[in-house]
Amino acid sequence: MLSEAAVLLWCAGAVIVMTIAMAKDRSSIGWLLLALLGGPLALAMVLRLPSTGLYAAIVPEPGAMELCPACCEPVRRDRTACRHCGA
């Protein structure tokens, strides 16, 4: 019984790693396999990945955001145009 729970927990962790990897525009299958093999190690690795794409838009790094001078909405500092007002 205990081993079944452990396997379930291990797989759930792998799915979490895969989800984070997908959010960071990384290979989902690759990270799923890595997580199944490496477990917590893969989780630590995926959390250290530099944020790109969607993940960076949702969870910006500190200092990556500023307020849009035109509409005062929070926008990425490296934006080309404000996603709220287009300025």
Ligand SMILES: [Zn+2]
């Ligand atoms: Zn704006």
